[in-house]
Amino acid sequence: MTAIRTENLTKKFKGITAVNNLNMEIMENELFALLGVNGAGKTTTIKMLSCLIKPSEGDGYIFGKSITKDSYNIKPIINVSPQETAVAPNLTVMENLELIARIYGNDKNSSLVKTKNIIASFGLGEVQKQKAKILSGGYQRRLSIAMALISEPKLLFLDEPTLGLDVLARRELWKVIKKLKENMTIILTTHYLEEAVALSDRIGIMVKGELKIIGTSAEITRKANAANFEDAFIYISESEAV
């Protein structure tokens, strides 16, 4: 089944085109990495697909539902882990998770059950009663992703999930993300190219608001005639950006 389909998706801000005629299709349970240098249009694309902003032209469909006409029915089946850690600072780990579970329609009991389960699977047990603001960066990031998952979304947007984490914490999160992709569609944005290569099924590279290439890391490297994916990314980004 198709998880995401966009048709000429375009966003303009005061005459500046941030995303231009985006056409792509992402399948269910696929992990798709959306790459590009700063200002390429990744965040704007994600904001449109998560119904945060409306497109100027075109449309996008999440599991067949229009982002312009049916956002009310899309919101319960998507979730996001924003680039910056998105937690309520004065709430404990448990309270943060229960809050999101209840906002997504779970009653008190099922929220508690889901909270306990996700605390166990994310290794948050030892900090579950600590306030979010005093957690380490790694724990905060884990909590932030756990909050995105507690609603059991069919589509998850992971925006720079490992930004600022040390190498051990990053590898730990990679394991979590690999497990997740068995059950949900994930859109990953990252500046760490090795992360995109290691985790994603397919990669799309955006340059100046346009999706320039789409494929597996090996396909993109081959098409760009490059020695490795990093060289391919730089070649595509620079040659099209000039």
Place this chain on the structure above:
Amino acid sequence: MKISAFALRNSREILRDKLNLAFGLGFPLIVLLLLSAIQANIPVELFAIDHITPGIAVFGLSFISLFSGMLIAKDRTSSFMLRLYISPMKSSDFILGYTLPLLPMAVMQTIICFIAAIALGLTISMNILLAIIVLIPSAVLFIAIGLLCGSIFNDRQVGGICGALLTNLSAWLSGTWFDLSLVGGTFKKIAELLPFSHAVDAGRAAMAGQFDMIIPHLIWVIGYAAVILVLAIYAFTVKAKSDNK
């Protein structure tokens, strides 16, 4: 369910900030103690405990604006809010979620103010209960001002506007510290056009048992509260869209 979960989160955020509690409860009580001490040494009718208490209660409510404004302004600039905007929450869920926990806090603050006043010599009567009820629209008014400021300004600006400007404005123009007739002229006219003196006068009328005087003052407060609440909902909705661009 969404509203109650969000309201619970907001009350936890506010109550766990000790500075909030210190200012919200402590400051009005200190002022009450101070004015009672002045009254004990140099009796002034204005500072008589039954006269000053409604004014101090209204002054205390201005800190509720600071709490609500700061919370919304901080939320708006955080990634946490981005998460909530993407969730199935609607604008009305947000506004109610912010308002509902603040209303009992405001009423509790008013009750504590009156309990302190009783300890300082205020005679216990049913009029105290009436005054507390009469001050509820004022609580809504100050919550709405906070919602509006928090929706428009950032947390530093809210600190200045609600923390310094509003608390002073509501204090000076409420007739709590001095009789507005003593200044008279344009100052008195401005004070009468604003809701703060009416809020205090409604409370004083309740305390004095002048029941027919309550409604004319309360209409001003309810009118301002309704208009500012509508403006706050509109501002929040508009800013939510522009914050995400």
